[in-house]
Amino acid sequence: MAKAKTAFVCTECGADYSKWQGQCTACQAWNTISEVRGVGGGNRGARGARFEGFAGSLSAVQSLDEVSLAEQPRISTGMQEFDRVLGGGLVEGSAVLMGGHPGAGKSTLLLQAVCHLAEKTPALYVTGEESLQQVAMRAKRLGVPTKDLKMLSETSVERLMQVAEAEKPKILVVDSIQVMHVADIESAPGSVSQVRESAAYLTRFAKQTGTILFLVGHVTKDGSLAGPKVLEHMIDCSILLEGSSDSRYRTLRGIKNRFGAVNELGVFAMLEQGLKEVKNPSAIFLNRGEDAAPGSVVMVVWEGTRPMLVEIQALVDMAQGSYPRRVAVGLDQNRLAMLLAVLHRHGGMHVADQDVFVNVVGGVKVAETSADLALLAAIVSSFRDRALPQDLVIFGEVGLSGEIRPVPSGQERIYEAAKHGFTRALVPKTNAPRKAIEGMKVIPVTKLSDALTALEEL
Numbered sequence: 001m002a003k004a005k006t007a008f009v010c011t012e013c014g015a016d017y018s019k020w021q022g023q024c025t026a027c028q029a030w031n032t033i034s035e036v037r038g039v040g041g042g043n044r045g046a047r048g049a050r051f052e053g054f055a056g057s058l059s060a061v062q063s064l065d066e067v068s069l070a071e072q073p074r075i076s077t078g079m080q081e082f083d084r085v086l087g088g089g090l091v092e093g094s095a096v097l098m099g100g101h102p103g104a105g106k107s108t109l110l111l112q113a114v115c116h117l118a119e120k121t122p123a124l125y126v127t128g129e130e131s132l133q134q135v136a137m138r139a140k141r142l143g144v145p146t147k148d149l150k151m152l153s154e155t156s157v158e159r160l161m162q163v164a165e166a167e168k169p170k171i172l173v174v175d176s177i178q179v180m181h182v183a184d185i186e187s188a189p190g191s192v193s194q195v196r197e198s199a200a201y202l203t204r205f206a207k208q209t210g211t212i213l214f215l216v217g218h219v220t221k222d223g224s225l226a227g228p229k230v231l232e233h234m235i236d237c238s239i240l241l242e243g244s245s246d247s248r249y250r251t252l253r254g255i256k257n258r259f260g261a262v263n264e265l266g267v268f269a270m271l272e273q274g275l276k277e278v279k280n281p282s283a284i285f286l287n288r289g290e291d292a293a294p295g296s297v298v299m300v301v302w303e304g305t306r307p308m309l310v311e312i313q314a315l316v317d318m319a320q321g322s323y324p325r326r327v328a329v330g331l332d333q334n335r336l337a338m339l340l341a342v343l344h345r346h347g348g349m350h351v352a353d354q355d356v357f358v359n360v361v362g363g364v365k366v367a368e369t370s371a372d373l374a375l376l377a378a379i380v381s382s383f384r385d386r387a388l389p390q391d392l393v394i395f396g397e398v399g400l401s402g403e404i405r406p407v408p409s410g411q412e413r414i415y416e417a418a419k420h421g422f423t424r425a426l427v428p429k430t431n432a433p434r435k436a437i438e439g440m441k442v443i444p445v446t447k448l449s450d451a452l453t454a455l456e457e458l
Contacts, residue, residue: 014230081277087260100241115144124169128179176216264304282309295382299374300413307416314378330360346402370407372398406430
């Protein structure tokens with residue numbers, strides 16, 4: 001029997017080393033290199049054959065202009081929000097990795113989609129964490145059609161491949177990749193080597209047969225996908241299902257997509273009948289009170305390919321201790337500290353002795369800089385205890401010198417706000433539309449001082 005080889009692999013970037021070391025020289029991460037026991041080096045020809053045609057098929061060398069540009073047909077999941085995140089639907093031969101916290105609804109969403117897809121195309125659902133009875137009970141509770149969906153309870157990749165070659169499904173769901181194992185690897189399921197090899201086997205099968213592959217993945221406590229970073233390089237699309245346990249809404253965000261836009265966002269509501277898509281997310285995130293309150297303002301963020309209106313709230317209060325607190329929920333806390341310094345230097349407002357708390361309503365996470373001006377407006381409103389008009393929408397990036405910078409797709413954001421009944425918009429001057437929008441008064445500003453003056457006059 002061939003002796004198993006030992007290697008040391010970085011769990012962050014997948015770099016290989018001949019011996020252990022404290023820091024990965026490829027990604028500069030510390031304490032991420034772990035020992036991996038691989039397959040023995042006996043039959044080199046057989047090992048090489050395992051990876052032939054990994055990307056689909058062995059093709060001859062040809063020039064770039066000879067490559068066919070025919071668009072690949074997409075298969076709809078039956079959910080518009082799901083299709084939006086995927087880039088318009090499923091592509092044959094694609095590998096999709098879905099991650100999320102325990103209880104977020106990963107298995108529920110996939111079961112709903114696959115049960116409806118199975119009525120039109122052959123589908124196989126492989127569960128390694130739950131029994132077939134548990135999955136059947138969930139399907140009955142969701143009220144989805146179950147007649148055409150094939151089920152398999154298995155954790156061995158070799159056995160799974162035998163069944164898949166016999167059944168020839170067009171859609172294959174593996175729940176989850178962390179419990180799958182390859183017989184040639186000695187380490188336990190869930191280890192770096194097992195996850196990497198199992199994903200390689202499944203992805204290669206999907207590419208060679210044109211099967212649509214769904215992999216369910218776990219996440220770490222900080223929300224990132226568990227396992228080696230090379231797992232995200234193997235697959236075509238990586239999506240993350242987010243949502244706190246105390247909220248009924250779930251957001252499906254695209255992290256990587258070779259067939260569509262990244263950072264696309266889909267919103268779902270968790271009901272007794274499963275996840276139901278929310279086609280107008282702005283409506284649920286704008287559920288404001290009848291009376292205007294200080295520290296509350298509406299901003300327009302751009303998620304993927306569409307604008308979305310969300311409410312941002314701020315609370316400024318006298319600090320109770322020696323060190324004022326800076327708490328940001330749904331926003332970057334370091335950027336909050338930077339904007340407070342800009343507000344003091346270029347806005348003349350001293351909040352160094354105040355506790356500042358900011359929150360994006362609805363559990364939305366805002367990563368773009370278009371929320372800068374709205375954030376400062378909410379802080380000023382709370383500090384002065386003066387409510388802003390409820391028909392006002394604000395967006396814009398704030399620079400360190402106090403200038404208001406334009407943001408992408410500014411006019412589309414204004415049109416979206418007008419559709420929801422907003423009549424006033426405080427925006428960067430460059431984003432102001434050339435033609436007047438009916439029912440919308442646009443207030444263009446170029447400096448932070450101009451924006452604060454405009455807020456005083458409202």
